[in-house]
Amino acid sequence: MEIVDGQIISDHLCMHCNQPIAEEARYCNHCGVLQALPDIDDAVRKQQRLIILAVFFGAHLVICLISNFTKLTHGLVPLLIVDGALSVFTLVYVILFWKELKHLFRWKSFSIGKIASYASSAVIGAIAVNYAVKWLNRTIFDSESYYYFAFSHLKYAKLITVITVALQPAIFEELAFRGVMQEGLNKITDSRQAIFISAFLFTLLHMSFISFFWLMPFALWLGYVRMKEETIWYGMIIHFCFNTTACFLEFFELNLF
Amino acid sequence: MTDSQPVPDAVVIADCKCCFEKTNLSDQFCKSCGFPLQGTEEQQNSFIYERGYKKMQVNELTNKASRASITFYIISGLMFISALVLFFINVRNEEAVPNLIVYSIIAVLFLLLGVWSNKKPVAAIICGLSLYVVLILLQAAVDLSSLASGFIIKILIIAGLVKALISALEAERIKKQHNI
Numbered sequence: 001m002e003i004v005d006g007q008i009i010s011d012h013l014c015m016h017c018n019q020p021i022a023e024e025a026r027y028c029n030h031c032g033v034l035q036a037l038p039d040i041d042d043a044v045r046k047q048q049r050l051i052i053l054a055v056f057f058g059a060h061l062v063i064c065l066i067s068n069f070t071k072l073t074h075g076l077v078p079l080l081i082v083d084g085a086l087s088v089f090t091l092v093y094v095i096l097f098w099k100e101l102k103h104l105f106r107w108k109s110f111s112i113g114k115i116a117s118y119a120s121s122a123v124i125g126a127i128a129v130n131y132a133v134k135w136l137n138r139t140i141f142d143s144e145s146y147y148y149f150a151f152s153h154l155k156y157a158k159l160i161t162v163i164t165v166a167l168q169p170a171i172f173e174e175l176a177f178r179g180v181m182q183e184g185l186n187k188i189t190d191s192r193q194a195i196f197i198s199a200f201l202f203t204l205l206h207m208s209f210i211s212f213f214w215l216m217p218f219a220l221w222l223g224y225v226r227m228k229e230e231t232i233w234y235g236m237i238i239h240f241c242f243n244t245t246a247c248f249l250e251f252f253e254l255n256l257f
Numbered sequence: 258m259t260d261s262q263p264v265p266d267a268v269v270i271a272d273c274k275c276c277f278e279k280t281n282l283s284d285q286f287c288k289s290c291g292f293p294l295q296g297t298e299e300q301q302n303s304f305i306y307e308r309g310y311k312k313m314q315v316n317e318l319t320n321k322a323s324r325a326s327i328t329f330y331i332i333s334g335l336m337f338i339s340a341l342v343l344f345f346i347n348v349r350n351e352e353a354v355p356n357l358i359v360y361s362i363i364a365v366l367f368l369l370l371g372v373w374s375n376k377k378p379v380a381a382i383i384c385g386l387s388l389y390v391v392l393i394l395l396q397a398a399v400d401l402s403s404l405a406s407g408f409i410i411k412i413l414i415i416a417g418l419v420k421a422l423i424s425a426l427e428a429e430r431i432k433k434q435h436n437i
Contacts (some may be wrong), residue, residue: 025288026436032286032293034434046426061391069398140355189429193380200384204391209359 032118046188053184057201059089060176064205068146076154083168089133090176098186104232115237116227122238129214136210148250158256162247177202177219178226178235195223218242264349265422275305276436290436311435318428323379328414329371329385337364369392378425 014021014028021028026035067082093102095253138145147165151157177198185194199219203212222235251257273280278289285295290308293300340360347353367385374381393411396403431437 022288025287026434027288027291029281029284029286029288032291034291043427043430046430047423050422057387061394065394065398096352140358189379193377196377196380197383203389204387207391207395209362233361 049184059197060205068226087172090172093180094175101183107231107233109229118234118238119241123245126242130246130249133210146250166240166243174232174236174239178222179232191227199223215225274400312437315428315437316433318424322421322425325382326371327419328417329367333364337361382418382422
């Protein structure tokens with residue numbers, strides 16, 4: 001909207017009387033009709049969307065619980081089944097809500113400088129988190145855990161560790177939480193609350209008490225980047241760099257180079 | 258999107274009597290709240306009455322949503338008490354201190370969600386409800402029989418939180434639509 005010679009030049013028209021109205025107008029200043037709020041669902045649609053998102057989260061939760069408590073992650077084939085189930089389930093949702101999600105796959109803000117700065121921040125963050133978590137685990141729980149040991153008996157163990165710990169989560173967790181979940185929540189509530197909720201649910205799903213303290217800020221950062229950049233690609237790069245750094249730090253600690 | 262068209266008399270002259278936003282000379286209605294600026298006194302009074310009714314509706318829904326915060330305080334209190342009881346029962350066990358820390362932090366988390374739900378009820382209720390369900394399922398994964406203990410209370414808490422969430426969402430929608 002712009003003002004020329006005391007007149008408003010507007011691109012927006014009232015949905016009822018077709019008169020030009022200000023872009024930010026909730027009501028038409030000519031006929032008084034409430035303009036549609038395209039970013040907000042009505043009450044019934046909100047409840048339907050909540051149920052859809054609850055089913056999405058619930059299915060992820062059940063798969064994670066089964067894999068954690070039945071030791072299904074021990075061995076490559078069971079792990080592939082679990083990861084495959086989560087990935088397929090996420091893809092089904094992405095396909096079902098493609099119209100709403102396709103804008104996230106555009107990359108208008110593409111910049112090598114941004115990629116480098118996000119990637120280096122992720123690497124620095126991963127190094128700091130790795131040492132802090134190791135210290136906390138040793139101090140409080142008197143234990144240490146390594147992703148690599150789940151695959152150490154396999155050929156190409158390091159490559160498999162990077163694929164399952166870094167690549168698969170970077171793609172599918174981003175699609176699930178910064179894609180399906182955050183976009184769905186954006187239609188229910190405002191974008192800040194959507195970032196917080198999707199970050200909280202992402203953290204909960206990892207079912208690790210110690211991880212809560214770094215996963216929550218990490219997920220908030222990913223959610224913020226996705227909102228600011230209006231694309232899911234930067235989040236995937238950050239997530240991949242973060243997890244890959246964690247894998248390489250393990251290899252380094254275990255003298256695998 | 259269509260071709261640009263001019264709107265005459267874009268001079269700000271007064272505040273809307275209803276929502277106090279700036280209005281233009283030519284405006285028939287306030288673009289912020291829909292108040293009939295050029296309407297008769299009866300039309301204007303009727304609009305203010307209806308808006309007052311919407312405000313009452315929002316207050317009622319907000320009150321319903323605020324029950325969630327009481328639920329979170331109760332969960333927090335119960336969790337803290339059970340953390341202390343478990344600690345003193347298993348005080349010689351090496352897991353006693355880590356368990357006390359974990360349960361206490363979860364109790365604090367529920368307490369914070371309770372406080373936050375007064376400001377941002379939608380986010381706080383979704384997070385609190387998810388946390389509560391995850392804790393129940395984690396407990397059930399370790400010991401399936403734990404699902405049965407306090408089953409009715411668990412269902413009542415979940416149903417109460419869902420109802421509070423629906424009220425919070427509706428209150429948020431009315432507030433946003435009517436600029437309240």
